[in-house]
Amino acid sequence: MTAATSAPTLYGSLRTWADAAPQRELLIQVDPVPDEHRERGRPGGPRRAEASAVSTTVATAEELLALADSRAAWMQGRDIGPGSCIAVWLPSWIEAVAWQFAASAVGAHVIGVNTRYNVAEVGHVLRKARPSVLVAAHGFQRLDLLRTLTRAAESLPTDAPRPFVLVAPAPNAPAPPRPEDWDLGAGSATTLDMPRPDAGASASFRLVTTGTQQGTPSPAERTGGAASVQDVADDDRDVLAVAFTTSGSTGMPKLAAHSEAGTVAHLRAVAARLEFRTGDVMVEPLPYSGTFGYTAVMAALFGGASVVIQPAFDPAALLEVWHARGGTHYVGGDDMLVRIAQAWRERPYDLSTWRWTGVADFQGASHEIARWSADRFGTTTVGVYGSSEVFALTSFWPSGTAAELRARGGGQLASPSYAYRIADPATDAEVPTGERGEIQLRGPNVVDAYLGDEGEGAKAFTGDGWFRSGDLGDRVDEHSFAYVCRMGDVLRLKGFMVDPAEIEGHIAGHPAVDTAKVVGRTGRSGETEAVAFVVLAAGAEVTGDELRDYTRESLARYKVPAEVRIVEEMPTTAGTNGSKIRAVTLREWAQLPSSPR
Incomplete structure (x- = not known):
């Protein structure tokens, strides 16, 4: 396999964006911090801008690339590369997004860890994922992640590897972290000790190729040779990029991992379906560690849009930045949208730029939210479908869908390379049109591996290779289905x-x-x-x-x-x-x- 036939990587895509438009604003982080903490960022790093009482931190393409290069160089210096796992235990900070691109640069994969995970859940991730590095937040809100991590490490088997812990302090942390407190036996440090990102500087990493897509220019060709791409062995084609924890409603979650080729293809497909325009802004307060937050953020970046992210959900602060930045898209559950609507009624903002919402119906309020946003702002709301194992937005309804379907879960598959069937869960045989059954999926969006799999992953697939979603659904047409409910809820x-x-x-x-x-x-x-x-x-x-x-x-x-x-x-x-x-x-x-x- 040659570099000329390799598929694009996440890191290669970031380099392309930085070369094409270095000052394009990629991420707008909402930082509701006291006035005394609002200050300009250091040269070469994200800069801080103000919007009334709410502060935002902005990362341009060249700034995010510089941050990712800094983290990638650090990993390269520690011999962290293909096959290594990086556990990112951070809120939705710019730092969290940078680690995904940095991992891609060296061929590693990331697993996002929710900051609200308890001792058992964190210990489970450490046992299954076996991360080489754990990047943990310090001083974020009132969460004591150090205590949780210490107790989780105590629960590990004595022969289980411990990760190197890299501590990332919150911008307004009351005191800097003490690295020695976080050392689990494999070493520790803080991001404050890492080299300062140098925006505009060129870096060279071994970009692991991820497929044999004919005619696709390599990252080096797209960036004028700034990146160094080498031929790799066939077993590097399916290098993993990202893993998500499943819901774990009936036990500890599985860690569903996706290849870099599948990840990039899915993000491109979603971006194309959403038809982003120049100047569009995705508003995404969901945690980046979950598949819905991750997919919405990354697909918007691939579509040329900017993204508003929020480390801790505050609907009033979010609305202020939404209005100031002209937010056009939103993806998330109806639970957050209900609170956003309540905050808007207390202080109405002009959100007339809001064109599209993809909503997951968690609390039965999707239709109510759809009516409110349509009446007030002319927003089109469509139901979406996805999971950790098939990515979020694996399907969603076109804007012209009939009203009775539009806000329901399900929709049209995001890519023609995806397929579904409605099957009898007892036999896995496809049921006749008009009958309900389990939604089963197949395609490059489907989970490629389960980290730490001990055989449970095979149960998620039928004998002929279809992924069992565990969801009840109805067939609509060849490429569209309607989600009804979880099989266990029917x-x-x-x-x-x-x-x-x-x-x-x-x-x-x-x-x-x-x-x-x-x-x-x-x-x-x-x-x-x-x-x-x-x-x-x-x-x-x-x-x-x-x-x-x-x-x-x-x-x-x-x-x-x-x-x-x-x-x-x-x-x-x-x-x-x-x-x-x-x-x-x-x-x-x-x-x-x-x-x-």
Whole structure:
């Protein structure tokens, strides 16, 4: 394989952007810091700009490249290269994004670690991923990551390798980190000790090629020879680039890893589908460590847009920067959008530049958000689909989709090289058109490996190579499907398969209801019956029996919940892609004889 036929890499793409438009603003980091901490950045590094009470840090293409080169040179000096894993335990900082490009430069891969992970989750990542380096945040909000890391390391087997810990202090950290405190036995340092990034300087790294795409110019050819590309062995073609933790709803998460070729191809496909224009700005407050935040940020960069990132979700501060920067796109869950809408009502901003939203329906508010943003700003909202194992935005609806489908999960596959089928989960046989079944996927977007896999990864695939999503879906056409719900959430009532969202939608139509969630339980007869949990709107009064009677007016008898319980709030779990209602907890509550309050 020669350099002339190699596919582009993430790092090579960044060099291309920096060479073509060095002052293009790639990342705009929202930093709600005190006035005394707002200052200009050091020469060659990201610079700080002000927007009223909110401070932002901006990284241009040449500045982000300089930061990535600095980190790559450090890794190169430690003999970290192809096959090495870099665990990035940072909030959505510019630093976190730079590590992805730096890892690409030396052929390593990254796994994002959510800053809210507990001891068991961090220990699990260390055991499975076996990172050579862990980049950890210091002084971020009130999170004591050092304590979590220390306890996680204590839980590791004695023969398990410990990572070198590189500590990245927050811009407003109350005190600098002490590297020796973070040493797990393999050494430690801080990013403050690393060479200062030198924007505009040329660097040379062994760019690991990732495929045999004929006619694609190499990074060196695209950048005038600034990067040094060498021929590599065939086993370097499938070098990994990034890994995400899965939801882990039934146990510890798997670590789903994707090749660099598949990653770049997916980001390009999503960027092309979104049809970014010059000057567009993606607003993305989701954690970069999760697949939705990662895909939205990186696809926007590949599409030529700038990206607003936010290390800690603050809807008021986000709206201020959104307005000032003319945000055009947003990707995320309806949970954050509900809070953004609430903050906007308290202080309305002109968001007329907001053209498009890709929304994941975590709390049943997608249709409400779609109506609000369309009425106020003319925004088109479409449902999206994805996961750690197939990437976020693996499908989403075209803007012209019929209204009844547009805000639902699912959509048109992002690339013609992706394929899906609706299959019987018991036999993996494709079901006839019109029948529901499991959404199964195949293509270069599908997980390439599970880090630390001990055989569990094979269970995610059928005998003929299709990925089992665990999601129930409907076929729409050859390239589009509609997501219904998780297979474990579907209710079989009186012999019929029922989507809980159908019942939830009817209950939520009552003016006294704010949120409704329906789960199943085993009734006295041994059959499944529906139980609804409801959070009332502020100041509203209604009984569960009255809501049950309300559902009888429009639902078939077998869909009427056996019980409707009023609760003060829903149990939720905060993940890398947004907050989700914990259906497993509601199922436990449903089996109790009375309200858990």
